[in-house]
Amino acid sequence: MSAPLLSRRKLLQHSLLLSGSLAATRAFADGWPALPQSDLSAVELAKDEAYWRLVSAFYKKTDGIVNLEHGYWGKMALPVEQSYIELTKMVNHQLSFYARKDWYGDSKDSVNAVAESLAVPPEEIALTRNATEAMHNLLFQYKGIKPGDSLMWADIDYPAFQRTMAALAEQRGATGVEINLPAQASKQQLLEVYQDKIRSTANLKLMILTHASNQHGLILPVAEIAAFAKQHGVDVICDCAQSWGLIDFTLPELNVDWAVFNLHKWIGSPVGVGALYMRKGTLDKVAPYPGETDPDNTLVHKRVHMATSNFAAFLAVPDAIRFHNRVGPAAKMARLKYLRERWVSKARNMPHIEVLGATDDASASGMGGFRLAGQTSREQVNQLQKRLENVFGVFTVGRHDLASGSCIRVTPQVFTTLKDIDALVDALASLA
Ligand SMILES: Cc1ncc(COP(=O)(O)O)c(C=O)c1O
Structure with missing residues (x-):
């Protein structure tokens, strides 16, 4: 995937030098490699590892940790990141001449x-x-x-x-x-x-x-x-x-x-x-x-x-x-819920873990929460977050505002692998 991106970037830089325009940046965006069209339903596509491997090739991964804290903000896909870099350059080069004349129209x-x-x-x-x-x-x-x-x-x-x-x-x-x-x-x-x-x-x-x-x-x-x-x-x-x-x-x-x-x-x-x-x-x-x-x-x-x-x-x-639509909003929701279900279904059978939130599919999303049974205080949950990170290499975050007490929030992304989720499951099992 990276070679075509590079050549498009060169193309874009060339066209931006020629025109300095937003249109040139948009033209770059139009040249993204396609994700395959699939006849599978969103729920079936959620389990198609080959598809999600293709999706994850559009993202750089966090090094050195299994990152399951994607609720803070989202990672830009590489084509979006590239577009943003070029747009930043365009705005910085054109400055007020761009903002005064074209920004309002373009923002529409x-x-x-x-x-x-x-x-x-x-x-x-x-x-x-x-x-x-x-x-x-x-x-x-x-x-x-x-x-x-x-x-x-x-x-x-x-x-x-x-x-x-x-x-x-x-x-x-x-x-x-x-x-x-x-x-x-x-x-x-x-x-x-x-x-x-x-x-x-x-x-x-x-x-x-x-x-x-x-x-x-x-x-x-x-x-x-x-x-x-x-x-x-x-x-x-x-x-x-x-x-x-x-x-x-x-x-x-x-x-x-x-x-x-x-x-x-x-x-x-x-x-x-x-x-x-x-x-x-x-x-x-x-x-x-x-x-x-x-x-x-x-x-x-x-x-x-x-x-x-x-x-x-x-x-x-x-x-x-456009990139979000290429991945497919329904498929993305189904994939993230599938990843949550992978750890939640196992955690529910661990007596030392309390899974929080949705008890039915209609109330569930890809984001989830849990705590060690009975351990509801901020200090206990912060210690658990540190243990998951330092002992098991799994990064999450403590959330502290539920009336029932604090919890660990687990948030996968579209590039999260089954192996990443299984690392969390193994960690949860070891906490007994
Ligand atoms: C449910 C919810 N509401 C509001 C916000 C605030 O969003 P922003 O940082 O874009 O203002 C967040 C951010 O984490 C959130 O999770």
Whole structure:
């Protein structure tokens, strides 16, 4: 795979010297070697080692460790990395002459690629620098919170967002309501917990729902919870930072008015790219960014003020999405779930291990969590993380915000091998 990439790079450098243009970079991206088309279903393709060997040839591996901590951010595939490098050079060479004249037009390609991939109109998408920025825009510019209202979040939500919700409630004289979900749960159980809490909370105004938890990869039944919340007059923000690309979905399936994303985890863009989704007709509830104006409440991008940002990272978005689509979103989700199932199915039979999160397929993703039975403290889990790393050569991360206690998060990637997963299984068996 590396030889053709090199010759294309030379070609690109040549064409960039000639033109210095974005079009030349895009032309390079179009010349990627193809991944074979397969007639297999996503679930069958998930087990096709030859296919995933071809996919993994598009990535450089981490040396010296079995890295099962891919939930922090995602590795760019080599063609995306190459495109990003060339785009960085182009922006750096052309500078303000590029940014003043062409950036705005070119950035629309990235908005369109995001919108197309999520199956919503581009007018409903704004780019941001990360999911946090999009979440802050929604929360702090949301107009509806009065003293006495309630704001809701759950222990499986992104910890920083839990704290932001608590701070927002305090600022506005509202009541913060936290849901503690069971350590293990199915889709139906999750739905019931949320329904009970929504029903029993007075003056509930706004809640966040995390599509895929960063703690143990649990998937919430967002569409069902959001429909129930809507019936009760509650506004919902869906956090898709960890879900887009980890699982295969489009926004209409989630049935939410507002959602936040990043592309630097599972879409494989350069670091520094996020997105905000606001459904048409809902913008009057969220003020424009302070100082911006949008008299008709139709412009999502007026909710964000990105200032000077990493132009090249945003320009690489269409290439990242194209590569993601080449691998195949359904196949990627199925492969990652297959890798989780490989260690979880064995760990469930080890009495000294407690597997956390999903108990059914609908609530599972490729990300998972576990702890040593009964060892729930931060110190115990941090020690376990060190032991896995130093004794067994398996890199993971401790997560500490579940109501049931701390856990180790295990996150494979599309280039993770069965051997990597088996190294974890062997380590788990040795912990008895
Ligand atoms: C569930 C979840 N939400 C939000 C975020 C924040 O994403 P970003 O760093 O792009 O703002 C993360 C990052 O790990 C996450 O896992």
